Amino acid sequence: MKSNSNNHDIESSDIKDIKLNEVLNANKNLYDKLNKIPEIEAIQSIEVEEEISEFIQDSSGWFSIILSRFKSSYSENELIRYAVWSLILIIISTSALTVVEYDMFRDSVAGHAEGSFIFGGDEPNWVDTFFHTFWWAIVTFTTVGYGDVSPVTHLGKFLTIIIMLLNFGVVTLLGGAVASVLVAQKLKGDENLDENKFNKHLIIAGWNSTVPNILKIIEDNKDANPIIILVNETEAETVQRHIGNFERLDITHISENCTQESVLKKAFLDKADTLMILPDSSGLLPHEEPAEDKAVLTCLTAKSISESCNVVVHVINSDNVSHLQRANANEIVIPQEHVPHLLAKHVTDPGVPQFFDDLIVQEERDQGLQEVAIPKALGGQTHNKISAFYKFKYGWLLVGYAIRKSGFSLDDQMGESGSPLIRNMIKEQLDGAGVSLTSDEHVVVEINPPDSYVIDEKHRALVLR
């Protein structure tokens, strides 16, 4: 009886195995079949726009890059500007004189260059003449004036008079520009930053030991803007030591007080994408706590310069949260709030804290939890489609969405209710009092929404790579 029952057990476990395998195979088949469904193929064929735009940039070639570089340096650097004008003036006058005084310059070449190389061989041709005129133009422009050649016709002399008068101005400006460049180089310590470089950049106000780690993570994320300005009063050498070994990042350090309006303006806050405010331990002894009211002041100043700038603040003491909220900080990071959860989870759900550790702390290059843009072609689709897109195209797990919510808008809230007169009066009065009708936009997350959840252009995907 006993052996029988044993046999029965073995049989039933065999049956279980077979059934399990069947289910697994069925799943595999389903997966394979899914991969062959036209819709999935269509999903896989959806390209992310960024790839396309990169391609376009590649094909447009080096010429446009050189042209744009030249354009920007022309508009910024007065030395280049005057040099370009001088060159244009020299070429125009050379051409004009070559035409007007062709015979004279040609004869002069014949007289001077007898026996030595000339382009025309035996007789000087127009290239020799042009070069000779060019020589005359340079001698005239630099005010050296050898006098070996000079125009003889009235028209030639008249043109030369005009050229010399124009040259008088150009040489003065060029000389002035050279002097100012030299002076500027001497004062380099106090120079202004190159305005064109900074757009949608990150400003980190305050310095503490977390900054290098923050920079490391930004460095590792290829999509993040590499232009970063650090504003703090820590010694330049200390900062330099920590930021020296980043390859991708372009970091500028402004060694001034970040609560000052002029300093934040110097860091082009009005054009910045994000201002990150950290507890500042500049100039503090190791055991001293950073003063957090500085963060509140910086936030207030920043928001008065640029309402639209995204301000992220790290606070240690949660008492300051209310002040920062009042100062309109967009996001407030309070590490203290996470600690109890992580500690408790070690007891209630062992594994969860380790999971977070792996996910956040040990983030590798292009791995871990990341926020990516959803291709425009998928706008208006449901969550299950987006999820399938990332699964089948990249093998990423879509865990949720980050949604940029424009803040509360009084205008939207009022809608069409009440009389237009009162609504307009409210708007006029608030506008007059300098109260903006909308509060700042902020990011909210939607984790693991139902399959039928519809996404719009404000959604960005949070994926596990």
Added chain:
Amino acid sequence: MKPTPEQIKKINHFSQVKLENCQKIADVVDLQSCEPGTHLFKEGDRGDTMILVFQGQVEVSKEMMVKTSSGFATSRKSIIRLETTDPKPESKPETESTVFVVEAPAFGIGEFSLVLDNAIRTAHVHSTTSLKYGVLKLEDFTKIVKENPGIGGNVYFEVAKAAVNNLATVSGDVSNLTQAFFYALSR
């Protein structure tokens, strides 16, 4: 001169009243006319007359507190203009309208006086074109209603409808103002 019953029926409040009953109302209304810029109602006054405008345009305005460069002051703000379409006003209004112009074949103002004794005028009303209008006294109207209760039903229903609509708008205004108030306080 008296208006015709057809003229009376064009006015929204009397649109449901039978033509022979409109005749009874027309009999107690005197036709009058006035120049542009004539004040018909003053805000805060009490009155027991309703004005029936048969031709022309009027502007409704209210005293409101506004913030100016030198502080707070009350000033008269136009709210709305009402204009007849059948017939249209004889001339263009004296001043361009800065507010919405509501058009109707003919219209009545101060209709609450048909319900309330000594109703308070809630806004200023003045003419912006020359007007042809009639004045209906509460006393006369009440007498007609007593003799013909059907008229009362028809007219009071329209007045109630207007009152309910106003109430909905006002409740929207109160909600908007409350929100704006808290919003401004929290900034």
